[in-house]
Amino acid sequence: MQYFKKLIAVRRVEPRDDLITALVKAQENDDRLSDDEILATLFLLLSAGHETTVNLIASGTLALLEQSDRFLQLQQAPDLIEPAIEELLRFVCPAETATQRYAREDIAIVGTTIPKGELVLAAIGSANRDAKYFDNPDRLDFTRENNKHLAFGHGAHYCLGAPLTRLEGQIAINTLVRRLPNLRLGIDPAQLHWRGGLILRGLERLPVSF
Numbered sequence: 204m205q206y207f208k209k210l211i212a213v214r215r216v217e218p219r220d221d222l223i224t225a226l227v228k229a230q231e232n233d234d235r236l237s238d239d240e241i242l243a244t245l246f247l248l249l250s251a252g253h254e255t256t257v258n259l260i261a262s263g264t265l266a267l268l269e270q271s272d273r274f275l276q277l278q279q280a281p282d283l284i285e286p287a288i289e290e291l292l293r294f295v296c297p298a299e300t301a302t303q304r305y306a307r308e309d310i311a312i313v314g315t316t317i318p319k320g321e322l323v324l325a326a327i328g329s330a331n332r333d334a335k336y337f338d339n340p341d342r343l344d345f346t347r348e349n350n351k352h353l354a355f356g357h358g359a360h361y362c363l364g365a366p367l368t369r370l371e372g373q374i375a376i377n378t379l380v381r382r383l384p385n386l387r388l389g390i391d392p393a394q395l396h397w398r399g400g401l402i403l404r405g406l407e408r409l410p411v412s413f
């Protein structure tokens with residue numbers, strides 16, 4: 204928030220041809236956006252709209268490098284990219300948990316009662332590897348028949364950016380596979396670091412060679 208507050212102040216003095224300037228201008232033409240609204244919009248775009256997709260591309264690339272037969276499969280059959288991205292969304296799950304919910308009433312789930320008013324975090328990453336639902340859940344399989352994953356959530360709050368993410372993921376991964384056929388992991392996998400935090404799952408860095 205502090206980072207964005209500074210950036211908004213800078214754009215106000217030195218406008219550019221960019222989104223933050225457009226939001227600031229919208230505010231100044233008849234005060235349609237409050238400071239809080241600009242901040243909330245930028246925060247949403249950075250975390251929900253940017254980091255998630257970045258993580259899909261990086262974690263997805265790692266999965267392909269660790270399972271080079273899948274990398275080769277995509278090289279040989281680029282038409283598989285749509286199911287491949289769906290499978291990578293299930294497999295790497297960039298949003299590990301949903302945002303918080305609160306139980307509206309006491310509810311029993313598999314022998315545990317969640318009392319009314321308690322915080323509930325749905326573990327999407329776990330649901331996406333549920334062996335009761337997916338065959339061989341830990342296998343990366345681009346020809347999986349049932350792939351109704353929950354990577355974008357479910358119901359009323361289903362991800363607004365799902366079509367954009369699918370498109371970005373398909374373009375990025377297919378381009379990488381096509382243009383860098385010798386792409387390799389640049390370090391020992393044991394040295395990879397995942398960023399902390401509960402909701403977003405992603406690598407700090409993905410060193411590669413090509």
Ligand code: HEM
Pocket residue numbers: 247248251252253255256259296297298300301302303327353354355356357359360361362363364365367368
């Ligand atoms: C790999 C990429 C992405 C993943 C895994 C992802 C995941 C999710 C999930 C799980 C939810 C539901 C959260 C909940 O119910 O608590 C959600 C909601 C949302 N996402 Fe995404 N998202 C991605 C990309 C994007 C992009 C690119 C945008 C916008 C440009 C975006 C905007 C939103 C918004 C606005 C919501 C809230 C929708 C609502 O509450 O009605 N997401 N996303």
